[in-house]
Amino acid sequence: MPWYKANFHCHSTNSDGHSSPLEVAEYYKAIGMDVVTVSDHNSLTALAEYAEALTGACIGIPCSEYTGAKCAHVLAVDVETAVGPARDQSDLGVVDILQDGVNRTLAAGGVPVLCHPGWYWTYDQVEILAVTRASHFEVFNSSPDCNSYPLVGRSAMEGIWDHVLSAGRRLFGTANDDAHWHTSPQSVGAGPNRFALGGTGWNVIKAPELTRAAIRSAFAAGHFYASTGVELSRYRVSADRIALSVRQASQEHMITEFYGEGGRLLDRQEGPEASYAIAGDEGYVRARVIDTNRWMAFTQPVFLETIEQDIAWTRE
Ligand SMILES: [Zn+2]
Ligand SMILES: [Zn+2]
Structure with a gap:
């Protein structure tokens, strides 16, 4: 089954981005994204605004970013209407704001993604566990002040993820670039590292075909x-083993770490091949690859009580 690249979170001049929706879409198409989205704040940038870029092997999925108060944001993936707060939220806490974002996303028919918990350290596992019906969060967001990178071992966002998973909540981890820049930031004086450029975080989705319905359902x-930036050439889960292969871009070195319940480091292996033998007491197992370019890949947690037999994710 093929894998498709999708970034679900970025901004155009319809909110606070610096390129038009069409320029944004052309940018992603040029760097090889199969799925293009533009997710402006509390608004909907319709596919029609970048339809000219959606030709050949490239589709669009409309998204909206519910932009609540107190830096509490929720991405609404695959919606036909703008998703945003209905009133002033200065009296609400982060949990209530996130819950409103999730509720409004679901009401609009979208898949809710809790955005950038590490943006100014806005929320963590405590808030996520208090929010119901949230199925996805951003384990990585490229924007400044999102604190997505690890110092040693796991990133703080992975720490949040492991807390939530260990509490028995299933939560999928996404990576998005949240880019506001698809042109040179020099033109308006953004300083070094104070911007996220498009193409610095995405999701690789296994779907039977490149259609909006197939991508949405596989992502959900x-x-x-x-x-x-780390690309897997193989990812295979069977009843007793999780194995992956990394496509080496040039001469980078990489390490794969396997984590289980409680954030326990189960194993660490160097090189482009990694294989973990499931003991049965890990609760769940997820893998995180990091390389010497600081590029990473995060696989979704495999829950051992419901492990599907022989899930082959071999790349075609
Ligand atoms: Zn945001
Ligand atoms: Zn955003």
């Missing part, structure tokens, strides 16, 4: 891994 079901 967690049939993807999140990437900031």
Whole structure:
């Protein structure tokens, strides 16, 4: 089954981005994204605004970013209407704001993704566990002040993820670039590292075909891994083993770490091939690859009590 690249979170001049929707879409198409979205704040940038870029092997999925108060944002993936707060939220806490974003996303028929918990350290596992019906969150967001990178071992966002998973909540981890820049930031004086450029975080989705319905349903079901540059050529889960292969871009070195319940480091292996033998007491197992370019990939947690037999994710 093929894998498709999708970034679900970025901005155009319809909100606070610096390129038009069509320029944004052309940018992603040029760098090889199969799925293009533009997710402006509290508004809907319709597919019609970038339809000219959606030719050949490239589709669009409309998204909207519910932009609540107190830096609490929720991405609404695959919606036909704008998703945003209905009133002033200065009296609400982060949990209530996130819950409103999830509720409004679901009411609009979308898949809710809790955005950038690490943006100014806005929320963590405590808030996520208090929010119901949230199925996805951003384990990685490229924007400044999102604190997505690890210092050593796991990133803080992975720490949040492991807390939530260990509490028994299934939560899928996504990577998005949240880019506001698809042109040179020099033109308006953004300083070094104070911007996220398009193409620095995305999801690789296993779907039977490149259609809006197939991509949405595979993404909703967690049939993807999140990437900031590490590309898997193989990912295979069987009843007793999880194995992956990394496509080496040039001469980078990489390490794969396998984590289980409680954030326990189960194993660490160097090189482009990694294989973990499931003991049965891990609760869940997820893998995180990091390389010497600081690129990463995050696989979704495999829950051992419901492990599907022989899930082959071999890349075609
Ligand atoms: Zn946001
Ligand atoms: Zn955003």
